[in-house]
Amino acid sequence: MVVVGHSRQDEHRRQKTPLAERAVALLGLVLVLGVAGLLVYYSVAGDRSPADVRVRPVEVIALEGHHLVRFEAFNRGGETAAQVKVVGTLQDRQGRIMEESTVKLDYVPSHSRQSGGLYFQHDPSQGRLRLQAAGYSDP
């Protein structure tokens, strides 16, 4: 209905409106409608699944006196997780826990990634490193 009214008005002011101005108006309209369309799509078909944060190590960096494990957390769920607690455990070859480090990420929004790091006294390459998200709160 809106579009019909618009095109009628278009005819009406064809003579007095410069082409460049009409082009810009069209560009703006396309942009705003695009954003609105995207929001409608997310409202109707968007992912509303609970937050599901997966953590994977990216690299291990040896620093003076300790080791840094850089990790990346990715939220596969449709809801945002806040205060995400990431726990890294380092086990020796017999499966005994040698060391545990934790860190808290402020936010891991839906379908988004956040990165961070954990420090270990022992060398992670000497044992088995496991990273996981222990829990989160709703934002």
Added chain:
Amino acid sequence: MTAGALFFAFNVAPTEEMVLIGYKMTPWHALLLLVVSLLIMHAIVYTVGFKGQEPGADGFWPLFFQFSVVGYAIALAVSLGVLWIFGRLHGLGLEVLVMTVIVLGFPAALGAALSRLIL
């Protein structure tokens, strides 16, 4: 309009709350905010009657599409740019990104509309 949008958006973009609101709202909220922003922009410039109001002889729709919609598109672009400058978009998924841009787009739209009255 860009200047006004920048002026308002730069002040609030570095704060945590803008992003937090984007996380907490649903797409329906964002859609409503988009419509409200657009209407408020149009109202400020053409109908409320502040000093410096533009003469609205052209009728509602031409004005709305030639100025208000374009102005809001500018406000959204400024919002996106400012968020990017402050590193707020790093790693964000598209849905959250769009919603955050809409949230910051509201003050940016107000700034854009007010700057049209002043300049």
